[in-house]
Amino acid sequence: MTWKYHKQYRLPEFDYSSNNSYYITVCTKNQQPFFGEIANNEMYFSEMGLQVTELILKENENLDYITIHEFVVMPNHLHFLAEIFIENNDFKIPVKGLHPLVPKSISSFTNHLKGKLKRWCNENDFKTFEWQARFRDRIVRNTEEFESLRNYIRNNVQTWSEDPENEKVRKH
Template identity: 25%
Template sequence: MMERPVRKHVRLKHYDYNQNGGYFITICTRGRIPLFREGDRLSAAGMIARACAEEISNHFPEIVVDLYCIMPDHVHFLFMAVGTPYMASVRSNPTISKVVQQYKAAVSRRIGRPVWQRSFYDHIIRNPTDLEETRRYIAQNPLKRMNSNG
């Protein structure tokens, strides 16, 4: 009998992912298959990923998509949760996991098959310098890739 690998928990244990703040998210395709780009252009699947990214704030008004970048085999997001901090009588922010889950489901549904790895990577934005560095990284990521491929 083959032993299943132990999954690493990638979320911070005691962090409330429904609080206001910035979140740098990376979601990868299953097997890191380069599904979203054909050369320097978005593929049909990439256009679906972009359309779904543009719709996130329609479904989650508490989430602002500050910036995103669609790479061949992954997508980067900078989400800003700007809703009302949790109070029992007021609707709170959705968790970042819920937003990512809905995005991944929408893209897979429109493409017609599952396309994502399980889970996602996150980094909580800690201060204004971190925010600017993250914005710069997301904006420059496609350029770095093009330059490294010749």
């Protein structure tokens, strides 16, 4: 099967199913605040925001290869800090260009999470909901970076007024 060429957003020649920690940001299409709103430094979840929170918690309980160490659902995006650990996980050299998702990779996990929420939305009359096509990732390099990202996630609601994903900040 031939795959259409597309700009690479992942680190070339890195195995995203390898035992590592990853920082992921997933946005809604056009930064729409589907998940709720922030007021007085507190997140007020919409029904959809509650559902994505529940999905993340369920996935964290049910999957044996990934642990979500920290996550936050914001009005128009979510962040999570995940670790993949698979016993005897051998390095696989990734194929360049687009290819099918590698099972038990961070891309596979993220795309399945996005798909589950979209399916729930379609079944519950939230048919206008859409995700941004891709997601941003960062391979966590060391313990200091892990703790810094964990703190960022924990404080994200309180720093919403300065967040680049906040529509009010983007307009200025």
